Amino acid sequence: MPSLIGTSLAFPGSGLDQAQPCPRTIRRLIAWTILPVSTAAGGALAGTLDPGYVLASLGLIWAVFCAAQLFNPYLLRIEDKDFP
Numbered sequence: 001m002p003s004l005i006g007t008s009l010a011f012p013g014s015g016l017d018q019a020q021p022c023p024r025t026i027r028r029l030i031a032w033t034i035l036p037v038s039t040a041a042g043g044a045l046a047g048t049l050d051p052g053y054v055l056a057s058l059g060l061i062w063a064v065f066c067a068a069q070l071f072n073p074y075l076l077r078i079e080d081k082d083f084p
Contacts, residue, residue, distance in 0.1 A: 045054050069075060
């Protein structure tokens with residue numbers, strides 16, 4: 001009788017000792033943890049800094065990011081008919 005010690009029943013022959021989590025489970029875990037962390041970070045920033053300056057700086061960072069995406073070579077080829 002063959003021994004089952006060290007083998008995986010979920011992925012036979014793969015060498016893994018336990019099943020891997022589904023990608024949807026990972027995304028759900030990230031989504032559940034982002035809201036409390038971002039709320040705490042926002043509260044800490046609002047408590048120590050002027051909220052107007054925080055919002056203005058975040059808006060400036062967002063505007064610079066959007067302007068940089070205008071020169072992204074991958075996004076420039078989205079509507080290019082000659083590109084395969």
